[in-house]
Amino acid sequence: xxxxxxxxxxxxxxxxxxxxxxxxxxxxxxxxxxxxxxxxxxxxxxxxxxxxxxxxxxxxxxxxxxxxxxxxxxxxxxxxxxxxxxxxxxxxxxxxxxxxxxxxxxxxxxxxxxxxxxxxxxxxxxxxxxxxxxxxxxxxxxxxxxxxxxxxxxxxxxxxxxxxxxxxxxxxxxxxxxxxxxxxxxxxxxxxxxxxxxxxxxxxxxxxxxxxxxxxxxxxxxxxxxxxxxxxxxxxxxxxxxxxxxxxxxxxxxxxxxxxxxxxxxxxxxxxxxxxxxxxxxxxxxxxxxxxxxxxxxxxxxxxxxxxxxxxxxxxxxxxxxxxxxxxxxxxxxxxxxxxxxxxxxxxxxxxxxxxxxxxxxxxxxxxxxxxxxxxxxxxxxxxxxxxxxxxxxxxxxx
Amino acid sequence: xxxxxxxxxxxxxxxxxxxxxxxxxxxxxxxxxxxxxxxxxxxxxxxxxxxxxxxxxxxxxxxxxxxxxxxxxxxxxxxxxxxxxxxxxxxxxxxxxxxxxxxxxxxxxxxxxxxxxxxxxxxxxxxxxxxxxxxxxxxxxxxxxxxxxxxxxxxxxxxxxxxxxxxxxxxxxxxxxxxxxxxxxxxxxxxxxxxxxxxxxxxxxxxxxxxxxxxxxxxxxxxxxxxxxxxxxxxxxxxxxxxxxxxxxxxxxxxxxxxxxxxxxxxxxxxxxxxxxxxxxxxxxxxxxxxxxxxxxxxxxxxxxxxxxxxxxxxxxxxxxxxxxxxxxxxxxxxxxxxxxxxxxxxxxxxxxxxxxxxxxxxxxxxxxxxxxxxxxxxxxxxxxxxxxxxxxxxxxxx
Numbered sequence: 001x002x003x004x005x006x007x008x009x010x011x012x013x014x015x016x017x018x019x020x021x022x023x024x025x026x027x028x029x030x031x032x033x034x035x036x037x038x039x040x041x042x043x044x045x046x047x048x049x050x051x052x053x054x055x056x057x058x059x060x061x062x063x064x065x066x067x068x069x070x071x072x073x074x075x076x077x078x079x080x081x082x083x084x085x086x087x088x089x090x091x092x093x094x095x096x097x098x099x100x101x102x103x104x105x106x107x108x109x110x111x112x113x114x115x116x117x118x119x120x121x122x123x124x125x126x127x128x129x130x131x132x133x134x135x136x137x138x139x140x141x142x143x144x145x146x147x148x149x150x151x152x153x154x155x156x157x158x159x160x161x162x163x164x165x166x167x168x169x170x171x172x173x174x175x176x177x178x179x180x181x182x183x184x185x186x187x188x189x190x191x192x193x194x195x196x197x198x199x200x201x202x203x204x205x206x207x208x209x210x211x212x213x214x215x216x217x218x219x220x221x222x223x224x225x226x227x228x229x230x231x232x233x234x235x236x237x238x239x240x241x242x243x244x245x246x247x248x249x250x251x252x253x254x255x256x257x258x259x260x261x262x263x264x265x266x267x268x269x270x271x272x273x274x275x276x277x278x279x280x281x282x283x284x285x286x287x288x289x290x291x292x293x294x295x296x297x298x299x300x301x302x303x304x305x306x307x308x309x310x311x312x313x314x315x316x317x318x319x320x321x322x323x324x325x326x327x328x329x330x331x332x333x334x335x336x337x338x339x340x341x342x343x344x345x346x347x348x349x350x351x352x353x354x355x356x357x358x359x360x361x362x363x364x365x366x367x368x369x370x371x372x373x374x375x376x377x378x379x380x381x382x383x384x385x386x387x388x389x390x391x392x393x394x395x396x397x398x399x
Numbered sequence: 400x401x402x403x404x405x406x407x408x409x410x411x412x413x414x415x416x417x418x419x420x421x422x423x424x425x426x427x428x429x430x431x432x433x434x435x436x437x438x439x440x441x442x443x444x445x446x447x448x449x450x451x452x453x454x455x456x457x458x459x460x461x462x463x464x465x466x467x468x469x470x471x472x473x474x475x476x477x478x479x480x481x482x483x484x485x486x487x488x489x490x491x492x493x494x495x496x497x498x499x500x501x502x503x504x505x506x507x508x509x510x511x512x513x514x515x516x517x518x519x520x521x522x523x524x525x526x527x528x529x530x531x532x533x534x535x536x537x538x539x540x541x542x543x544x545x546x547x548x549x550x551x552x553x554x555x556x557x558x559x560x561x562x563x564x565x566x567x568x569x570x571x572x573x574x575x576x577x578x579x580x581x582x583x584x585x586x587x588x589x590x591x592x593x594x595x596x597x598x599x600x601x602x603x604x605x606x607x608x609x610x611x612x613x614x615x616x617x618x619x620x621x622x623x624x625x626x627x628x629x630x631x632x633x634x635x636x637x638x639x640x641x642x643x644x645x646x647x648x649x650x651x652x653x654x655x656x657x658x659x660x661x662x663x664x665x666x667x668x669x670x671x672x673x674x675x676x677x678x679x680x681x682x683x684x685x686x687x688x689x690x691x692x693x694x695x696x697x698x699x700x701x702x703x704x705x706x707x708x709x710x711x712x713x714x715x716x717x718x719x720x721x722x723x724x725x726x727x728x729x730x731x732x733x734x735x736x737x738x739x740x741x742x743x744x745x746x747x748x749x750x751x752x753x754x755x756x757x758x759x760x761x762x763x764x765x766x767x768x769x770x771x772x773x774x775x776x777x778x779x780x781x782x783x784x785x786x787x788x789x790x791x792x793x794x795x796x797x798x
């Protein structure tokens with residue numbers, strides 16, 4: 001019992017954390033509750049709305065299944081459900097009619113065949129990536145509706161009445177969802193995507209700036225030597241950037257369903273955000289490699305080298321950070337970044353200098369070559385990073 | 400019209416590719432078709448099974464919604480649906496009864512309140528990650544069933560009859576799904592997870608071996624210089640390893656629903672696979688960094704260096720590859736890897752030697768220090784890689 005109590009407490013702790021981290025999730029829950037209660041009254045007072053009858057159940061089902069966190073997801077599911085019901089219903093009636101022409105004995109066989117072929121084909125089409133990304137739910141409803149209608153055995157003249165009822169209840173459910181979703185504190189997938197991608201660029205930028213704040217040291221290195229675990233948290237700041245790929249793709253898919261909102265037009269280039277996100281992740285991976293190389297060299301780093309090249313390093317890293325932050329703030333305000341971006345220009349020059357320095361023989365004066373080599377390996381990773389930062393900036397320019 | 404024709408052709412091309420890549424998807428589609436046809440006949444011949452009546456529709460719905468690609472996902476959804484219907488139905492009856500006690504005027508208000516509170520709370524709980532991973536579908540059905548039952552206004556004595564019907568139809572639908580899913584060419588999520596993780600380790604291993612096959616060169620470097628695009632495909636072999644995180648986590652969640660099968664017991668340590676997968680990805684990222692560093696140094700690499708250190712490098716990389724492949728084949732056969740793993744032991748020695756070489760002054764004889772430095776930076780990345788390979792091996796040992 002004490003273990004299950006601990007589990008309950010754990011769930012309680014997690015829920016309060018979710019509510020404080022993102023209050024929109026709490027608001028979303030209230031929106032669902034509100035919509036469901038509204039639609040339920042259609043069903044409860046069915047003497048008042050007698051024409052709907054039992055079909056009103058479909059309105060409740062539609063609300064529960066269609067109402068998603070973002071407007072785009074809700075719209076997408078609603079449209080998928082409505083269209084799939086319409087098309088599958090029509091085809092189902094056709095199949096039913098066709099089978100009934102064949103005579104009493106072969107009718108069930110024909111219907112069984114239709115259902116089998118349709119379910120097999122539709123299930124298979126759901127594996128196609130482009131279909132899966134946008135129409136998966138529609139295909140599900142298509143299979144469901146086609147099967148139900150074609151095996152219902154209802155006469156064709158009756159079915160029009162039923163279809164009209166069914167469709168209007170789904171319409172009521174779905175449109176209530178969409179209206180509440182848009183009108184009460186809307187959560188736009190497009191805006192979320194914009195913020196997520198922008199925030200990742202910004203995170204990476206400030207990570208790089210923090211890195212140089214204490215003479216090219218990862219921010220919590222001091223703490224790390226004390227308890228040994230903070231090194232993980234430094235990396236976890238990067239990991240949150242690296243791991244956001246799938247959520248970015250999902251958001252981009254949802255955003256494509258959304259109408260214009262706020263600063264975004266309909267048909268905003270959402271796919272470009274996915275591209276920028278990928279470039280940002282590439283950048284983050286290079287920073288990770290850089291940090292690993294640096295942490296390894298740390299033990300052997302000496303005062304001697306700090307003087308000459310350390311400054312150039314922290315300068316480049318901080319310029320990279322600034323350049324990324326500038327790109328992020330240009331994204332934020334949706335203005336064109338100042339072109340040519342001064343930090344980027346600085347970076348290009350610094351990168352060129354570093355390259356020629358590596359080719360020159362600046363190190364001949366040093367006694368401990370092992371140190372020089374460590375530092376030089378960091379330098380070449382740094383040059384890679386700069387190339388990547390430039391790519392991110394180009395990607396944002398294309399927005 | 401020609402554009403939509405191109406779209407249709409594109410979908411056709413993709414479907415045939417899916418069928419040849421993974422025939423199990425085609426088989427799965429046939430399984431769904433078969434199950435749906437079987438269950439439909441319950442509904443079609445309803446004079447025969449008169450006790451089910453309209454509720455039989457729920458059997459068809461259950462099949463369409465519950466039948467998933469893997470056994471684990473199907474079982475998980477089926478159990479979620481069954482349990483949620485049971486619990487929510489009971490609570491809904493309770494809520495309905497409670498509201499009816501309050502009198503005619505306050506009844507709808509109370510019911511509305513119950514629905515609102517329940518929908519809000521359940522929707523919010525769905526955001527908790529642990530709930531989302533395993534019980535998301537159950538929560539959905541819980542909201543749906545509770546709302547439908549509590550607003551149905553059916554008298555309590557009638558409802559037991561209805562509930563029994565509804566539950567038995569869901570049971571028929573879900574158990575048909577599970578039986579067909581397990582008996583006809585079953586797709587086990589656990590086995591898929593095992594293979595995916597093992598294959599990624601193996602991929603990384605053979606990637607490293609290929610790398611050394613032509614004197615520490617990425618495999619298609621020759622082709623790359625010809626058309627310039629193959630460099631992408633080299634990296635994409637690594638990317639398929641890096642990007643499998645979310646599918647591994649999904650599979651691990653499904654696998655936990657599955658009973659013992661083949662070589663796996665119930666409660667196989669599926670989470671350990673996710674851990675190994677993460678370590679493999681870390682390895683792959685280090686290989687990427689290594690490859691970038693090497694490709695950059697390539698232009699400046701000279702004959703001079705090839706002699707001394709190149710051999711040590713390709714030796715280490717090929718040993719890493721072999722060690723990983725041995726780990727992968729131990730996973731494949733589910734035997735304990737030979738301990739101590741000879742390749743790992745070699746790697747440890749080589750890594751130690753390389754470290755002391757970096758500290759010594761082996762390079763003093765070389766005229767072009769720039770090359771030496773490039774090579775040394777590759778060397779330190781290589782030492783990192785070895786540490787990571789050891790971690791993967793340890794992870795597999797813990798299975």
